Amino acid sequence: MKHVAISFLFMLLNSFLFSQNIAGDWKGNIEVSGNHLPIIFHFQKDDSGKIDGKWDSPKQNAIGLPFSGIELKEDSIHLGIKMVASSYDGAFINADSITGIWKQGGIKMPLNFSRQKGNGEAEKIVSVYPGEKEISIISASGSTLYGTLLSKNNQQKIAIIIAGSGPTDRNGNSTIASPTNEYKMLAHSLDSQNIATFRYDKRGIAKSASADFKEKDIVFDDYVKDAEKIFDFLHDSLGFKDIYFIGHSEGSLIGMLASQKKKVKGYISLAGAGRPIDVILNEQMQRQPLPDSVKQQIPQIFNQLKQGKEVDNIPEGLAPLFRKSIQPYLVSWLKYSPQDEIKKLKCPILILQGSCDIQVKIEDAENLHEANKKSALDIIPFMSHTMKNAGKDCIDENKTYTDGDMPLDNKMVKDVTVFIEKGK
DSSP, X not given: OHHHHHHHHHHHHHHHHHHHTOOEEEEEEEEETTEEEEEEEEEEEOTTOOEXXXXXXXXXXXXXXXXXEEEEOSSEEEEEEGGGTEEEEEEEEETTEEEEEEEETTEEEEOOEEEOOSSOOOOOOOOOOTTEEEEEEEXXXXXXXXXXXXXXXXXXXXXXXXXXSSSBOTTSOBTTSOOOOHHHHHHHHHHTTTOEEEEEOOTTSGGGOOTTOOGGGOOHHHHHHHHHHHHHIIIXXXXXXXXXXXXXXXXXXXXXHHHHHSOOSEEEEESOOOSOHHHHHHHHHHTSSOOHHHHTHHHHHHHHHHTTOOOOSOOGGGHHHHOGGGHHHHHHHHTOOHHHHHTTOOSOEEEEEETTOSSSOHHHHHHHHHHOTTSEEEEETTBOTTSBBOOGGXXXXXXXXXXXXXXXXXXXXXXXXXXXXXXX
């Protein structure tokens, strides 16, 4: 019996030592649609024994992101990652292995880590594309926004590319999906046509995340104000004169609102909503494999949010969309009607929509065009929501979300190029 007690004590001491020796670099892979998305944790211990750390998602060029909390116990670790509404709970198997679960917006994914040997440097993906330069801009709230300027000189026409919803970074990639790189590809395509671009990580996303960022404090208008600040920086500080907004998906409305307040040369909507967002999100959620009893609650929740009231007791299956921390953002978003807002624009407008888009419908693009008849509309055959060609009968629609090397739709690139080139 004494031998058993000593063995048990030894196991406890070992587990404690594992957690105390966490300093170093740890690598794991999240499997997303059959693809591996590497995640790297970096931990350091100061002279007082306090543990601090950062994390990377190198495929998405997201390096040195902060944890919102680090909690170590004898045999386990809990990490808060509020910038992407995530957390990680792991258990030490031995001194060099952790097994655990990554949680993000109600979704749970297994994620195991192994300690990395060597010099401990991050697996950074360094852009070697000529002319690219990282720029930092102070946001409307005083935080720092990071983005990529791709230009030859300030005499070029320049497009500000505004990302869609969720934790989508400047390149079009998300921490919860396979890299698709559509914004980076768009920037490179426009560069080949002598059009400059600035694409950026929105506030709280990727490198623009800060340790004190709280999802519950962000509202839709914050993103609009940030887009306006970027316009001012490019115009006033860098000297660009011919500036365009390109908004993709949710970014369409952000760019639309910013274009009302700034003297843009033109505005482009890529797969932008033409109906209130609750209608579109309800439509998308009705296609999910959820019980009918849960789906029936979605319109009721939206109705309460539209009244400015937050909702308690959200069903688990709806937590990714209606989690408590995102509700203030939804309330602020729901007050806008894209059809009403596009009517207010005085600048040239281009509306592009793909026929293979399963998230936004052709009806949305037609609604926007109908609301502002001075706009130009083009429905692009076979283009998906990621701006890539899904092929006849949309046969490759799923591939457009998982293949980061799949090129952009040529017609979309040509339409954007011609619109900007013809701008006066």
